[in-house]
Amino acid sequence: MNPYDLHRRHLAALITGDHEAAANLRQRLGRNGDDAAADLLCAATAISLEYRFGPGAGLGAGPIDFDELTEFLTELRRAGHGTEPPLDYLAIEAVVRALYGEPHLTEPLEPQKKSQALYAALQHQVERHPWLAENADWVVERAKQTALIWLVGRPVAD
Numbered sequence: 001m002n003p004y005d006l007h008r009r010h011l012a013a014l015i016t017g018d019h020e021a022a023a024n025l026r027q028r029l030g031r032n033g034d035d036a037a038a039d040l041l042c043a044a045t046a047i048s049l050e051y052r053f054g055p056g057a058g059l060g061a062g063p064i065d066f067d068e069l070t071e072f073l074t075e076l077r078r079a080g081h082g083t084e085p086p087l088d089y090l091a092i093e094a095v096v097r098a099l100y101g102e103p104h105l106t107e108p109l110e111p112q113k114k115s116q117a118l119y120a121a122l123q124h125q126v127e128r129h130p131w132l133a134e135n136a137d138w139v140v141e142r143a144k145q146t147a148l149i150w151l152v153g154r155p156v157a158d
Contacts, residue, residue, distance in 0.1 A: 044139055044140065045119075
């Protein structure tokens with residue numbers, strides 16, 4: 001399996017909540033796949049957040065609706081109550097706000113902390129909108145397109 005297919009399958013496993021498959025695929029990607037995996041996770045999270053905060057996440061949208069953000073974080077706190085290890089709500093807020101025009105908020109986050117926050121936001125959205133998991137291939141494709149825009153600066157035809 002080529003690296004591109006590994007990344008697609010890894011992201012699909014994260015979206016569908018198949019933690020065992022995600023861990024296996026992540027191990028197969030190795031350290032060389034860290035940046036691409038993080039970019040795709042960020043892009044998939046951006047896609048999922050558009051259904052909460054509006055279109056354009058990660059693509060110049062902003063500013064975020066702070067009342068909606070407060071409600072989102074309150075939902076996460078309720079859902080994550082008693083979770084071990086506890087979620088880092090400040091990191092989650094930072095990654096969400098970064099996708100809506102405040103990218104400087106994620107600069108102090110270590111890559112692992114940023115990925116954990118992105119995954120928490122993504123999973124919350126998947127729980128609220130199960131069709132995201134049911135259409136994981138579509139989310140992966142949109143995430144790929146978004147990540148390519150970040151890299152190239154414009155949409156790229158296949």
